[in-house]
Amino acid sequence: MTRNEQLSKKFFIIAYATMIGVMFVLPFYSVESYSIVSNTTSHLGAQHAPNAWMMNVVFIILGVATILRSFVFRGKQVISQYLLVLFGVSLIMTAVFRHRPIINDVEFNVLHDQLHSLFASIVGFSFVLFSFSFLLSQVKKSIKIIAVSLGVAATFLSLMMLFFPQYMGIFQRIMFI
16 A cells, blocks of 8 residues: 555545544534434534534545545546545535525525535435445455445435434434444
8 A cells, every 4th residue: 555545544534533523423512403313414514503614524524535535446446436536526515515404494595405415415326336336346255245235235224314214313324334
């Protein structure tokens, strides 16, 4: 592993650990009605949410870390590299275009909410496609099994969020972990 690959790996691990910490601590400093059980990390970064900037900065840092990490795949797994770049850029865009407020009867930017939803969907799809792209790569069978398992788990948890929205905060946090 080159020095740049080691640095990108360390940066990614720090960014990921920061995201995990923020998604469990920031709810105590967000909207009073925020619930870890039913609200997502996008709600932490929503329009008019107190301290939303923290979640959005984490999204940006994690997006940049993912893009930097994608260069590990340069020349080896081109499809995987492009999917990681798409994931990272889309994650950054979810921070730029923020979710509608979880507080009712507050004016908000509808276009930002719609674009946030679009980019959040691209984040999910690109992760699943990235996971399945390992089937096309020249890696060990054990890596392929782990990657596909993660893709299946992300798909399953996303469906659970759709069918049981009252628990989407829990399902999303399980997915991120």
